[in-house]
Amino acid sequence: MIELRNIKKSFGKNEVLKDVSVSVNDSDVVVILGPSGSGKTTLLRCINFLEKADSGILKVNRDVINLKNAGKKEIQDIRKRVSFVFQHYNLFANKTAIENVAEGLIVTKKMKKTEAIKIAAEHLEWVGLSDRKDFYPSELSGGQQQRVGIARAVAMDPEVILFDEPTSALDPELVGDILNLIKKVARKGIAMIVVTHEMSFAQEVANKVIFMDGGYVVEEGRPEDIFIHPKEERTRAFLSKIVPLEPMYNI
Amino acid sequence: MGQIFDIRLIPEYTVKLLSGIPTTLLLFILVTVLSLILGMAFALIKIQNIPFLYQIVAILISYARSVPGIVQLFVVFYGMPILIEEFTGVNATLWDPLLFVVIAYTFNTSVFFCEAMRTAIESLDKGQFEAGFSVGMSYPQVFIRIILPQAVRISLPTLEINACTMMKETALAYTIGVTTDIMGRATILGGRSYHLLEADISASILFLILNFILVIVFSRINKKFFTFKRKESVAV
């Protein structure tokens, strides 16, 4: 179980997260929605310390970590247990697909190289990229790179995976494939927090939807509640701008 | 009273000067390796903005950039023994001048390597660091395994130019009494026979060849270690 309590984060005078709390149960899929600039990315980045929160508590199962003054060891420990899938993939440009997946296993999980490569190969197969395992990122399409990114995250065997708009840099025809792959991750029972604008994905896969705006969680609940009967005016206004509400899939 | 220019001496001198290659190459390799290490350290100091050290590196950089190489060499050759004597009481004036050549050129070259690598590192997407952190790697681990190889790849052309420049500049070593490198030998040879120009032309030939080899070596290194593409796709 992952819990974030009272996270605050400013950039200079810009108060981005004013007081945000989120809890994620085991094998939950939590989708975060919100207008551009509402701090969704910042929130995810605070969870694995790519950004240092000004205050707040992170609970990962039994461990309680102060986000502001966690030590190096604690931070690295959390990062091993919390994977991140980036909007722009961020594959290691000097490593092949399989090395990208194996890197964390070798360096932080201290696996033998042969074992790490074996696990990495299994995960590449799982994301459907066996035939591209020796390709470098510059030789892969965006969709293929994101598959490697997801394989890299899953291979770490994390307690939760954070996805920051994993499909928004992709060509439209590739989006459905990656969303299907993320659903496959969800079916594995790994908890995840997904920032996305893909409403149909949220409706279908999430068991909790969080709407953020103005530095706060404005509303949260089951997808059917948030999408069909939003309580808050701001949620309603946001949703009406983005979605046709019927489930729509263009895969 | 110079003799008449004798072109037939050139092949003979060129062969004789071959004996200077080991020293020139040794100088080149030592300075390159040390400069890579020191340059990397300087680059890190600048990137991390480490107080105090940052200012020192900044001063070194503007010194190395603005002061002529031969002046730098003299300052090290005549100045360092005084400092060494002052602080340790050891008399360094009789040490092999090659040592001071290595020190002077390492200092100078590492400054240029530093700038090449610093700009390369800063040009990398910060997502490369973040991806490493996100799988739990420490800063040094990310730096060595992910950032450095990419930075070297980007800076390789600049490193190559600086290394080539350094190799030919080591010819100045004869001014502080080095006699075993190509230029040292040429000076002696030409001085004895008064056929200085022929000796210089022979030295030119050897430097041309060395430079040519160096360019090939760099391109091999680049292809083999720093292309980050599959062999078959590079060949196409």
Ligand SMILES: Nc1ncnc2c1ncn2[C@@H]1O[C@H](COP(=O)(O)OP(=O)(O)OP(=O)(O)O)[C@@H](O)[C@H]1O
């Ligand atoms: N490193 C930074 N330095 C300064 N300001 C930042 C930084 N990162 C984010 N911000 C600011 O914080 C605010 C929230 O940014 P964030 O990227 O978290 O929004 P977001 O909800 O992810 O938006 P989007 O949907 O466009 O991705 C923005 O106003 C942004 O300008």
Ligand SMILES: [Mg+2]
């Ligand atoms: Mg964002």
